[in-house]
Amino acid sequence: MNDLLYHYIDPAFNHLEVNSYKLLLWVGDKKFSLAVMHHNKLMVWRKPAPLAELTQAGEVQEVLNFKYHEVITGISSSYFTLVAQSVFNESQVKDIARYLDVAPTDTVYAQPLDAFNQVIFKAPETLIQAIKSFDVTQAVFGPSGWIQAVEANQPSADELYLNVNDDRIEIAHFDKGRLNLFNTFEFTHQDELAYYAVFVCQQLKLDLRTLTVKLSGDIAAGDERYQHLLQDIFGAVSLNTLAVATLPEHLPQHQLLALTALSLCASLADV
Known part of the structure; x- marks a missing residue:
């Protein structure tokens, strides 16, 4: 394995034990980015590419x-909508998906986001073709693991969670430990993020x-x-050090959170 392509390779990684x-x-x-896990331990982390x-x-x-x-594929999509689990009806998926401006070549998914919400989202053909070697029917909504990880940590209503993915910001707020709002926005400058x-x-x-x-x-x-800009607006700003996997101390936990949290989504596509 070429070390130059990866942020981290555990010395114990063995391709004969994959x-x-x-x-x-x-x-x-x-x-895309990838991680290889052994139980809850990080074995490989691939640089975004x-x-x-x-x-x-x-x-x-x-x-x-x-x-x-096991393979868990998380799709990051800005075309989605959330429906409360208590009122969700599978027969409504096609009607709801129309609001996502679905093209004939798009793939539409409907699955649990967490214990309280369903998410309906679409993926373009170019993305589906990129992961076609895997079972694309079992793909999950990319932010689902991140949301579940934060929820499990009993977030306060006085906290706002931001996850940066290239030129997209995912924003989540929780109230009484449950998701209160989740949305994504495209941005080109930190001022837009703020x-x-x-x-x-x-x-x-x-x-x-x-x-x-x-x-x-x-x-x-x-x-x-981001910290310098946001700290002039909000009460406090910090990197999210929440960990859902066993990581070496020198690796930045905030960069790995959403990726490793995909491990929490193992059963979503099967529900």
């Missing part, structure tokens, strides 16, 4: 083609001065531009 490993694959419109590499011959294909014990965070809080009538912002996702070590 039948006991789990592959976690996150895919977005432009990029262009989506096209998933279909190109090379080292990545070798790793993807191992016969893993704008959307404030916009969400205004919609929920939250007091910015009492809120703590928890940041995770694609934020490089030492990159504090």
Whole structure:
């Protein structure tokens, strides 16, 4: 395995034992990332890379083609809607999906987001083609694991959770331990990220001065531009150090949270 392609490879990784490993694959419109887990321990972490590499011959294909014990593929989509579990009816999926501007070549999914909500989302043909070597019918909504991980940590209503994925920001707020709001926004500059965070809080009538912002996702070590901007607006800002896997201390937990949390989504596609 080429070390230059990966942020981390555990010294104990053994390709002859991959039948006991789990592959976690996150895919977005432009990029993908992956992790290989042994039980709850991180064995491999792949650098974010262009989506096209998933279909190109090379080292990545070798790793993807191992016969893993389990593969969980998370799809990051900005075309989705949430429906409360208490009122969800599977017969409504086609009607609801029309609001997502579904094209004939798109794939539509309907599955639990967490214990209280269903999510209906679509994936374009280009993304489906990139992961076609896996069972695409078993793909899950990419942010589901991140949301479940935060919920399980009993989040406060005085906290706002932001997860950065390339040029997209995912924002979640929880009240009484349950998801109160989840949405995604495209952004090109940190000022836009701050704008959307404030916009969400205004919609929920939250007091910015009492809120703590928890940041995770694609934020490089030492990159504090988001913190510097947001700390002038909110009560406090910090990186989200919540861990759902056993990681080496030197790895940035906030970057791995959403990816490793896909392990919490194992049964979503089967429900």
